Amino acid sequence: MKKIISAVTAALMLMAGNALASGGHWGYTGEGAPEHWGALDPAYALCAAGANQSPIDLTGLIESELEPISFNYTGLVTEVVHNGHAIQAEYTAGSTMTVNGNVFTLKQFHFHTPSENLINGKHFPMEAHFVHTDTHGNLAVIAVMYTIGKENAELKKIWQQMPTEAGKKAGMASQVRADRMMPENKEYYRFNGSLTTPPCTEGVLWLVMKNPVSVSEAQVKQLAEALKHPNNRPIQPLNARPVLQ
Amino acid sequence: MKKIISAVTAALMLMAGNALASGGHWGYTGEGAPEHWGALDPAYALCAAGANQSPIDLTGLIESELEPISFNYTGLVTEVVHNGHAIQAEYTAGSTMTVNGNVFTLKQFHFHTPSENLINGKHFPMEAHFVHTDTHGNLAVIAVMYTIGKENAELKKIWQQMPTEAGKKAGMASQVRADRMMPENKEYYRFNGSLTTPPCTEGVLWLVMKNPVSVSEAQVKQLAEALKHPNNRPIQPLNARPVLQ
Numbered sequence: 001m002k003k004i005i006s007a008v009t010a011a012l013m014l015m016a017g018n019a020l021a022s023g024g025h026w027g028y029t030g031e032g033a034p035e036h037w038g039a040l041d042p043a044y045a046l047c048a049a050g051a052n053q054s055p056i057d058l059t060g061l062i063e064s065e066l067e068p069i070s071f072n073y074t075g076l077v078t079e080v081v082h083n084g085h086a087i088q089a090e091y092t093a094g095s096t097m098t099v100n101g102n103v104f105t106l107k108q109f110h111f112h113t114p115s116e117n118l119i120n121g122k123h124f125p126m127e128a129h130f131v132h133t134d135t136h137g138n139l140a141v142i143a144v145m146y147t148i149g150k151e152n153a154e155l156k157k158i159w160q161q162m163p164t165e166a167g168k169k170a171g172m173a174s175q176v177r178a179d180r181m182m183p184e185n186k187e188y189y190r191f192n193g194s195l196t197t198p199p200c201t202e203g204v205l206w207l208v209m210k211n212p213v214s215v216s217e218a219q220v221k222q223l224a225e226a227l228k229h230p231n232n233r234p235i236q237p238l239n240a241r242p243v244l245q
Numbered sequence: 246m247k248k249i250i251s252a253v254t255a256a257l258m259l260m261a262g263n264a265l266a267s268g269g270h271w272g273y274t275g276e277g278a279p280e281h282w283g284a285l286d287p288a289y290a291l292c293a294a295g296a297n298q299s300p301i302d303l304t305g306l307i308e309s310e311l312e313p314i315s316f317n318y319t320g321l322v323t324e325v326v327h328n329g330h331a332i333q334a335e336y337t338a339g340s341t342m343t344v345n346g347n348v349f350t351l352k353q354f355h356f357h358t359p360s361e362n363l364i365n366g367k368h369f370p371m372e373a374h375f376v377h378t379d380t381h382g383n384l385a386v387i388a389v390m391y392t393i394g395k396e397n398a399e400l401k402k403i404w405q406q407m408p409t410e411a412g413k414k415a416g417m418a419s420q421v422r423a424d425r426m427m428p429e430n431k432e433y434y435r436f437n438g439s440l441t442t443p444p445c446t447e448g449v450l451w452l453v454m455k456n457p458v459s460v461s462e463a464q465v466k467q468l469a470e471a472l473k474h475p476n477n478r479p480i481q482p483l484n485a486r487p488v489l490q
């Protein structure tokens with residue numbers, strides 16, 4: 001994946017010359033909004049031109065024999081960052097999950113409100129993305145949907161430290177474990193997509209948990225207020241991709 | 246798909262200026278060889294940068310409930326073209342196949358030797374690609390593998406008209422039907438890939454027939470001699486793509 005990113009970047013920079021290569025300020029509103037991402041920077045070309053982009057509406061599901069994901073999440077959240085685009089929890093090294101014989105290490109997880117992906121046309125109020133890489137730089141994202149219900153205890157610990165201004169971060173005062181943020185039943189949907197933010201890198205293995213977890217309405221509101229705007233990229237065309245269940 | 250192609254082209258032309266946009270001479274040998282495709286023309290950028298390219302080695306197959314393809318191939322081959330890259334049979338309008346509720350029209354089929362895709366690491370001496378589009382411009386390719394055995398009667402009729410020089414074409418003297426070039430058992434593998442030739446457009450639905458059909462050694466040799474070089478693009482990384490069976 002790293003090889004792919006640098007190949008794209010190098011090729012596009014070469015074409016564009018340095019004038020265009022200064023990097024665009026992307027976001028969710030105004031001139032940096034998702035519909036302009038592809039034009040903001042040559043390195044973001046796939047955001048507009050890619051045929052395998054995320055998020056998607058998971059429809060036309062194909063019954064498949066998907067192997068269970070094997071989790072070995074041993075670590076803890078180190079700090080919580082408001083990066084202007086999302087609230088992101090950084091994670092200690094060494095927590096892994098294995099799928100189809102490939103081992104991926106959890107790097108961070110972050111939150112979108114409302115959900116980015118849809119399942120059979122249904123939006124959720126919130127979605128978490130657990131971002132992993134393997135030793136070759138390949139990316140895998142586990143997505144967890146939230147439904148409104150009782151307060152989420154693990155999330156509460158993160159929200160207590162959540163910075164409400166872009167560019168701020170806070171250390172974690174209590175122990176937050178990513179394994180406690182997963183649904184008990186870990187059946188999943190699988191598809192092939194991209195990062196949902198620039199540079200919209202493709203070749204990302206998406207594993208979307210079938211079962212949502214609970215969050216209170218107040219907790220969703222707290223995230224929305226810290227972000228100051230929805231941070232869900234619009235749904236992208238599925239094109240020729242199968243979605244497996 | 247048309248929208249995607251023009252978006253890529255437009256974006257890349259814009260970046261590159263007209264100087265680089267004159268179009269590269271691609272092929273299978275020398276300076277136009279597959280490893281250089283991505284650099285020959287800005288419109289070919291995906292050949293190098295894409296994460297969802299074809300051909301692939303079909304491995305890690307996932308058992309899935311794939312719907313049967315419904316064939317309505319009513320037409321005939323009109324002419325046979327030696328385009329310098331492959332031997333291609335143009336097809337009359339109106340022959341369709343339907344998969345997952347989407348109707349695709351057969352445009353042409355053409356031949357590669359040796360095979361481009363591999364199945365569980367296995368090369369075949371020859372592979373045919375039946376290229377279809379839907380009304381939105383989406384592409385679907387049905388691939389048929391060949392194994393050495395008795396002479397292929399339908400192929401023989403095409404080979405009798407086959408031009409042996411690039412840029413030449415010939416009308417068909419006898420009736421050639423695409424439905425007679427398919428294996429009897431139409432079970433298939435499915436994956437999401439690209440064109441195997443520049444501009445390496447992605448978002449192509451690949452349906453690879455599980456069962457090969459027969460071709461004589463002399464028939465493969467006749468194709469190889471007309472082409473003067475192998476016309477198989479090297480295998481591309483599978484990355485996050487599932488291959489369904």
